[in-house]
Amino acid sequence: KAGVTQTPRYLIKTRGQQVTLSCSPISGHRSVSWYQQTPGQGLQFLFEYFSETQRNKGNFPGRFSGRQFSNSRSEMNVSTLELGDSALYLCASSLVPSGSRTDTQYFGPGTRLTVL
């Protein structure tokens, strides 16, 4: 079974631009969570989607948004990029929502975003 895939793997943008990242979960998984990973803050939760509905949202500004499609693929968008948005963005999928404790989250390799 293929793992979680994220595209693109690397991205360079300039301040003020917007970016869209994509995540394809493991086949059959309906829950997708997004995380931002930086050296200073570690792994921080962005949001979680399950069956096309946002279930949880972390403490990030409204410039960060996401959505999930009927095939469970998910995208996240960051508008008006700032230098501080440079990070590794990780996507994780699971069969059921992350709070249910009955399933493991599987992470993708991440998208490395650099904002210049």
Place this chain on the structure above:
Amino acid sequence: GESVGLHLPTLSVQEGDNSIINCAYSNSASDYFIWYKQESGKGPQFIIDIRSNMDKRQGQRVTVLLNKTVKHLSLQIAATQPGDSAVYFCAESRSGNTPLVFGKGTRLSVIA
């Protein structure tokens, strides 16, 4: 590969020795805990989990210990191998609709 954390605490161990990685969690209401391993260029990989009704759980070469009194979690790796070199994160969660909260991570370096 990816630079996961430039300012992480580092634990260096000799190959074949046992490793103990510690984690202090913050929320006394947390009742579910997970350890993840992240190798360079990869996303975190599940290692082992434990619920708050247990104080010890064993896997293959790994043991997780939970001390709820002092809000402390540890991961023990037996007979550490070079392939164990990675950054290790603990994560906590509360019952219900709450996402995982990750610790800052510890870098394990295995000396051959």
